[in-house]
Amino acid sequence: MTHLDRNISSERRAIRQLDARASNRIAAGEVVERPASAVKELVENALDAGATRIEIAVAEGGKTLIRVTDDGHGIPKDELALALSRHATSKLDGDDLINIRSFGFRGEALPSIGAVARLRIASRTADAEAWEIRVSGGTMEPVAPCTLRSGTVVEVRDLFHATPARLKFLRTDRAEMQAISEVIKRLSLAAPAVSFTLRDVSGGGEGRVTFSAERGDAxxxxxxxxxxxxxxxxxxxxxxxxxxxxxxxxxxxxxxxxxxxxxxxxxxxxxxxxxxxxxxxxxxxxxxxxxxxxxxxxxxxxxxxxxxxxxxxxxxxxxxxxxxxxxxxxxxxxxxxxxxxxGHRASSTVSDATLGAIRPGPTAPVYQMDRPSLGARTASYQAQAPEGFAEAAPGWSSARVEPEVIDETPEAPAEHPLGVARAHLHENWIVAQTADGMVLVDAHAAHERLVYERLKTQYAERGVASQALLIPDIVELSTSDRDRLLAVAEGLAALGLAIEPFGPSAIAVQSIPALLGQADGAAILRDVLDELVDKGETRAIAERIDAILSRVACHGSVRTGRRMQAEEMNALLREMEATPFSGQCNHGRPTYVELKLSDIERLFGR
The missing domain is CATH 3.30.230.10 (Ribosomal Protein S5; domain 2)
Structure with a gap:
């Protein structure tokens, strides 16, 4: 590749020092990538200033206005101009770059923002008057008096007006506003003792509050x-x-x-x-x-x-x-x-989604004054009963019809969170009665998880069997990659993958986990190496073994279409209650849905 191919002149140029405006604009490209970046830096400054209340106002996704108001300790008059200088900060003395206990410490945010936007800082300390300073495109104005009750107000207008090419890379106002909201939410989680208010003032005036969080605990x-x-x-x-x-x-x-x-x-x-x-x-x-x-x-x-x-x-x-x-x-x-x-616990949103999917028929409101008396209802039911029914079942209107119990000796539902099995529908769904509602269980998915957990426990106790290769796989590697793999050889051997050094730049794969069958040892080793380089450790083999155990569990579990007896269903429910992760199948889907009696009654307008 020549110099011309890289768009670089072949002529030698003298080395020179960039001026402050140019260096600040370059730094702004790293610190202020988008409006959300500017909001993050300004809110972090407010938190470092000991603020207990922070208000953020944004217009047009932060492109035309970002205003951050806080009640922190403020900036003295003689430090306002210094705050706009690069690498000027009150959070670091320069001697210890490790013991950092503040959000900011580099001293780059304010000068970077001032280099690409119109920036105004107004601040007042507890024992002094309020002063402000303005900077536009890197050009600073003198410090001037202003009106401010306390704290600091930082106002950024026309972001990137000094570098208009950057505006073309910004997304829509809505997307930029979402990014700003995400930044504020993250910072609010980090500081629960500080109240946050985010306003969209694109239309002028007070605008609308898009996020608000009062002071409180985590x-x-x-x-x-x-x-x-x-x-x-x-x-x-x-x-x-x-x-x-x-x-x-x-x-x-x-x-x-x-x-x-x-x-x-x-x-x-x-x-x-x-x-x-x-x-x-x-x-x-x-x-x-x-x-x-x-x-x-x-x-x-x-x-x-x-x-x-x-x-x-x-x-x-x-x-x-x-x-x-x-x-x-x-x-x-x-x-x-x-x-x-x-254990078997599943999220309440599963039940909420189930209730939302059930669409009861239209019901008319029933007012208490329209309800007939008990005597009137009894007489009416008897009059409407089919011929011979009243004689066969006298007083049927006030009798309770108990559900059919498929287990002759059911245990008390209150003793078990998943209740007692009452029915088996479509050869897959178990309907169980609990103390205050019902549970619908996917028998195949639930049993799949139970078998999977059982298989994992067995393999953890007995270890992973290895299968020796008749002809070892020789994998050529760089010296650094070879050393990286040999450093974790003991851990790989525990998973059934035995490796040995083979010359100065190769590794011999002697055995692989037996559970993987006729797998390619060299391919497995390269997958392990890729994960080691990327993450510093590997789970590639363990994940493959888990995937195979999951498939074995799927094929060995109760199949949809097989009729289950009451004893089997109740045994499945009891094992679910005692098995970790049984609230979801191997793929993360819920294994059961719980419906409270009050929710069911509400579906029918009761």
Missing amino acids: ASRMEAVLGRDFRANALEIEAEREGIRLTGFAALPTYSRGAAVTQFLFVNGRPVRDKVLVGALRAAYADVLSRDRHPAAVLFLTCPPERVDVNVHPAKTEVRFREPGLARGLIVSALKHALAGA
Whole structure:
């Protein structure tokens, strides 16, 4: 490739120092990618200033106006101009880049925004008057007095007016507003003791409130952001290992989503999008969710600042752990333990969706004054009864007709959450009566999960049998890849994959897990290597074994079309109550639906 092919001049140019305006615009490309990025930086500054109330006003998706108002401690007059200089910050002394306990610390946000927009900062400290400073496209005006009760107001107008090419890459106003709302929700979860208000003022005036959260605790803030359904179907997480603490909430598998929009991860209170943490969350649900579904969770990881590096990216959304395996293992084990402890529990949204799908016929309102007396109803029923019916069953109108019981000695429904089997419909669906309602069970899906869990337990106890290869597979690799695989050889052997060094740049696959059958050892090894390079550890073999056990469980479970006896159905219900993860099948679908008696009565207008 020549210089001309790369659009680079072959002539030598002198090295020179870029001026402040040019460097700030370059920095803005990293820090301020879109309006949501500017909102994030300004709200983080407000949180670092000790604000207890933050109001955000946005017009046209943040393209024409972003205004952040807080009641923090403010900026003194003699520091306003300095705040707009690159790498000027009050949150870091420059000596310790590890012990960072604030959201911001790089000192790039305000000068970057001022380089590409019209920026105004008005602030007032507790013991001084209010002052403001303006900057447009990098050109700063003198500090001037203004009117402000307390705190700070940062106003950004005409974002990217100084770099109009960037405007072409922005999305619609609605999409940009959604991105801003997502940023505010994440930051509000990180600071439940701060009230947040987000307004869309595109039409002028006060506009409309699109998000609001009052001061409170973590649980109330989580309910404000994710709704009551999440709180009702979430498991509380609390675990600690070697100085790293994990808290938060993780939803039941049956409360999954089609996209990763309800995953909120925090490290030392900072919202992050870390590949290690996202992978750990996915791994924790791998056995109870299909690949096209995503878990919902709000997780807070707390550790000493020196064990995590937050100075990885200018946007500060990525972190790097000193011990990534420890953080990942803590999340996976804590979530798996919580999900197993949930037992057969399924999310309430499954029942809500079922009730929503049932469409009762039209019912007319019945007023108390229109209800006939008991005597009148009895006489009316007797008059309407078919000939001979009243004599055969005198007083039938006041008699209770008990449902047919298929089990001669049923146990009390109150003793069992899933109740007692009463019917088997269409050779698949079990209808069970509970103390306060009914349960409809998919017998095949439920038994599939039970068999799967039984097979996993057996393999965990006995180990994974390996199958020796008659002719070992020789895989040529680079020296670094070879060493990376040999470093985890012991763990791979426990899963049935035995490898040995073969020369300076090759590995010999001696055996593979017997359960995989006639699998390609070289292909398995390369899959393991790809996962090691990407994530630092591998679950490729374990996931393949789990997939085969799942298929075995599917073929070995109760088939649709086979009539089950009452004893079998009740035994299935009892085993579901005692087996972890039995609330969903191997693919993440619910195995049963519970309907409360009050909901059923409401369907019939009672």
